Amino acid sequence: MRIERAGPGDGDALWSVLRPAIRAGDTYALPPDVTRADALAYWGDPAHEVWIASGDLGSYYLRANQRGNGDHVCNAAFATRPAARGQGVARAMLDHALGRARGRGFAAMQFNFVVASNVRALAIWRDYGFDIVGRVPHAFRHPQRGPTDALILHRFL
Structure with a gap:
């Protein structure tokens, strides 16, 4: 898989990935x-730092999670086109993101x-060694489930 x-x-390709994820209202x-x-x-x-997988299968961004004395921990966000889910796109992007993070000198990655x-994302993050380090009760208004917890995940690089 090409990740560039x-x-x-790339606005049209990015929007084709982001639009369904955002419109669903259940993850972002x-x-x-x-x-x-x-x-x-x-x-x-x-x-x-924005990356796109094989044209329009998925995208992720990587950034410092905080500034100043917190800039050694990075943060990332991922989106996969619905038709590409279950085909290894998220895992390929995560592999790439972890490599980029190490290459940029980050000490850890955190999902806020x-x-x-x-559950799909959480299974992948667990497979890659991320730990749940925090839980914010009812921080997200899920369109079907109602108040839903948000989790904070962390992994040293």
């Missing part, structure tokens, strides 16, 4: 009706807000 740095011409703490421009501005924030009902 996203560039200015973004307004489900966010505009294309606002979603792309969020994902492509200048502090984010994983919806507890996102």
Whole structure:
């Protein structure tokens, strides 16, 4: 699988990945009706290093989780196109992200807000050695399940 740095011409491909994930409203703490421009501005924030898998199968971004004395821990977010789920796209992107994080000198990776009902993502993160280090009760308003916990995951690199 090809994973390449996203560039200015990748807006349509990124939106094709992000749109279904955001519109579903069940994994990202973004307004489900966010505009294309606002979603792309969020994902492509200048502090984010954005990558795209095989054109439009998935995308992730990598960034320092905090500034200053917290900038040795990175954060990442992942989205996979619905038709590509279960085909190893998320795992390939996570492998790539962990390599990039190590290459950039980060000491650890942390996920700040994983919806507890996102069992597919949680299974992958556990397989890669991430530990649940925190739980925020009812931090997410799931459209079907109602108030749902958010989890904080961490792994040393």
